[in-house]
Amino acid sequence: MELVSVAAVAENGVIGRHDEVPWDLPEDKKQYRERVAGHPTVFGRRTYEMFADPPGSAQIVLSRSPREYDRETASHASDVAETVEIAESLGTDRAFVLGGGAIYDLFQPHLDRMVLTRVPGEYEGDTFYPEFDEDEWLLVETEAYENFTVETWERRDERSE
Template structure:
């Protein structure tokens, strides 16, 4: 099963400010929702609760505290391993990790891919995408849009590094 993070990242690494995205890119939101539609998504509790209509087909919510969710297709997980087990139990061959920053950092060593919307400019923020070693990754696609670029990265196999 593949784990792929999806995030919009400014030039200075910012992904959020005060639990909000500090830019408005409707076309990015649309491609983001289309990309993850029909697949399980993984969130931290705060990120999950920010969505009135979360993207994806099922929602795995990482939280230290056991919780019940109103949606029948929302599941609690207390660790990366438990989140992966839940996704696999749903029969999925891919899941998208959608944040926040702590969740991205927890999953980074386990990711098979990243889809990063590159937002030009530096923004004030309090939430950042985790740093990663570009030598461990291969850029496989770059899609240009008006006002942003979407990069698709795959983790290199050990022997390629």
């Protein structure tokens, strides 16, 4: 199972403020939804609840408290292992981790790839993308857009050396 995080990150690491994204980049939202379409997506409960129409073919919501969701495509998981088990049961080989900050922290050691939208500037925020050791990752693609850049990172291992 390939685990891929997708996040928009300001220069100072900010990804959110008061449960909202502190910038408006419609083209980023479009490429983000296209990227994760057809795959399960993973959220913390608060991040999941921010979406009127959550992206992905199915949504796996991590929460300490089991609960029911009003979408047929949403299910609860209590940890990384259960998340992977649910995603595999859906017949997929990839799941996208979409936040928030605590979920990115939890999954960081398990990720195979990161797709990071680099948002120019520094923003006030209360939620941050986890710092990572660039020596453990390989930047494999950079895609420039008008107001942002999308970087794809792959975890280094024997195959990428």
